[in-house]
Amino acid sequence: MLDAFEIVRRNLGLLGHAFLITVELNVASIALALSLGALMGIGRVYGGHWANRALGLVIDVVRSIPILVIMVWAFFGLPLLLGLKVFPAFIAGVLALGLHSGVYIAEIVRGGLASVRAGQMHAALALGMSWWQAVRRIVLPQAAIRMMPPLNTRIVRNIKDSVLASTIAVQELFWAANLLEGETAKPFPIYTTLMVFYFIVIVLIARVLDRTYMKVAARGAA
Amino acid sequence: MFHLPAFLDAFPALLSGLRVTIELTLLVMPCAVVVALLLALARLYAPRPIANLAMGRVELWRATPLLLQLYWLYYVMPSEFGILLPGLATVAFGLICNVSAFLSENFRAGIASIRAGQWHAGRALGMSEIQAFFRIVMPQAWSRVLPETASMWVELFKETSLVSTLAVADLTYRALALRTENYRTLEVLTALAVAYLVLAYPQAKFCDWLYRRQRVHE
Numbered sequence: 001m002l003d004a005f006e007i008v009r010r011n012l013g014l015l016g017h018a019f020l021i022t023v024e025l026n027v028a029s030i031a032l033a034l035s036l037g038a039l040m041g042i043g044r045v046y047g048g049h050w051a052n053r054a055l056g057l058v059i060d061v062v063r064s065i066p067i068l069v070i071m072v073w074a075f076f077g078l079p080l081l082l083g084l085k086v087f088p089a090f091i092a093g094v095l096a097l098g099l100h101s102g103v104y105i106a107e108i109v110r111g112g113l114a115s116v117r118a119g120q121m122h123a124a125l126a127l128g129m130s131w132w133q134a135v136r137r138i139v140l141p142q143a144a145i146r147m148m149p150p151l152n153t154r155i156v157r158n159i160k161d162s163v164l165a166s167t168i169a170v171q172e173l174f175w176a177a178n179l180l181e182g183e184t185a186k187p188f189p190i191y192t193t194l195m196v197f198y199f200i201v202i203v204l205i206a207r208v209l210d211r212t213y214m215k216v217a218a219r220g221a222a
Numbered sequence: 223m224f225h226l227p228a229f230l231d232a233f234p235a236l237l238s239g240l241r242v243t244i245e246l247t248l249l250v251m252p253c254a255v256v257v258a259l260l261l262a263l264a265r266l267y268a269p270r271p272i273a274n275l276a277m278g279r280v281e282l283w284r285a286t287p288l289l290l291q292l293y294w295l296y297y298v299m300p301s302e303f304g305i306l307l308p309g310l311a312t313v314a315f316g317l318i319c320n321v322s323a324f325l326s327e328n329f330r331a332g333i334a335s336i337r338a339g340q341w342h343a344g345r346a347l348g349m350s351e352i353q354a355f356f357r358i359v360m361p362q363a364w365s366r367v368l369p370e371t372a373s374m375w376v377e378l379f380k381e382t383s384l385v386s387t388l389a390v391a392d393l394t395y396r397a398l399a400l401r402t403e404n405y406r407t408l409e410v411l412t413a414l415a416v417a418y419l420v421l422a423y424p425q426a427k428f429c430d431w432l433y434r435r436q437r438v439h440e
Binding site (some may be wrong): 021025060061063064065066067068069070072073076077080083120146160161162163164176178181187188191192194195198199202203 | 223224272281282285286287288289290291293294297298300302374380381383384389394397398401407409411414415418419421422423428
């Protein structure tokens with residue numbers, strides 16, 4: 001364990017930077033995933049038959065491809081397709097993670113919206129609200145609470161999947177760990193420390209998200 | 223820009239990798255089911271210390287990234303413990319540990335959802351605890367956990383792609399190798415994505431069907 005302290009102490013700058021990248025990668029990709037998921041989920045429920053079918057197909061296609069493959073494709077393939085000379089790995093990582101988590105979130109949003117009884121929508125419309133007002137002020141708030149448990153699972157999953165960005169050389173924590181392993185040839189302290197770090201962070205985040213849900217759960221009851 | 227023949231030519235080259243991907247999935251899943259069942263039973267029925275140990279084992283593997291787990295096993299087992307396994311065995315072991323942790327939570331919930339009356343009825347008919355479990359509780363729990371287990375299978379099928387980072391020549395590894403040989407990056411990587419899509423899509427649809435069939439109407 002002394003090795004671990006020594007390696008961390010000597011490379012504080014590198015690890016601090018890598019930690020920041022991991023945080024940025026996750027914040028950006030989760031924000032993208034939530035936006036994409038909300039749009040696609042709403043589109044599936046309220047967009048009519050064909051929008052539902054088309055979005056369903058997109059979701060199933062993305063769900064069938066491993067995140068690693070999406071990531072590698074986004075980094076190496078996408079710039080060729082778009083004719084871009086420079087394409088930052090970070091952007092590819094955010095796009096891949098955001099899209100992958102986004103399609104799962106779309107299904108969560110769809111399920112949540114569908115679980116709010118149609119009477120709620122009718123009542124809101126009868127009170128003179130516009131369709132968008134009814135969705136935003138009546139249906140979504142109720143659905144949002146019910147969507148929280150699976151959403152929380154997905155957010156945690158996104159954090160775990162974000163280490164895959166190391167394979168396209170995004171300089172996040174796992175990338176830094178591999179770099180240090182290459183320099184020091186001491187896999188045990190390095191990987192064990194990172195494992196413990198991820199364990200603590202993920203358990204903490206899961207706990208906080210769970211507590212937040214518990215506070216509001218009663219308000220989402222059917 | 224997109225060279226169709228290069229795209230089509232990529233598929234035969236991916237075949238040998240596909241075999242490894244399928245073999246790995248077929249090898250890992252049954253082992254993971256057995257380990258998961260043991261873990262679930264330990265958490266539900268074993269004495270406190272063993273139940274806690276099983277819980278720690280499950281939480282540790284659920285709350286850390288799979289790629290990190292695989293790297294840990296791959297690099298630390300030989301260097302610290304002198305255990306030298308072939309790459310394929312190492313990643314298979316890692317996948318079994320990971321998948322069984324997630325599956326055990328599913329199994330635990332499934333077994334706990336069978337009402338105590340079912341046990342009592344089995345016991346009242348003269349069955350032993352073990353008979354009651356295997357003949358009464360498990361068949362009912364099994365149909366409840368089946369959809370979730372099937373999704374885990376699809377998940378595993380996709381997650382085997384991570385082994386390519388540890389030089390196990392699966393589908394993804396073959397594609398990445400082919401890319402550096404012929405520089406047809408876009409075509410080869412698209413072929414890789416299409417290969418996974420064609421294989422996983424029917425499996426995912428089958429899972430959706432299982433979920434629909436299993437849904438409880440309130």
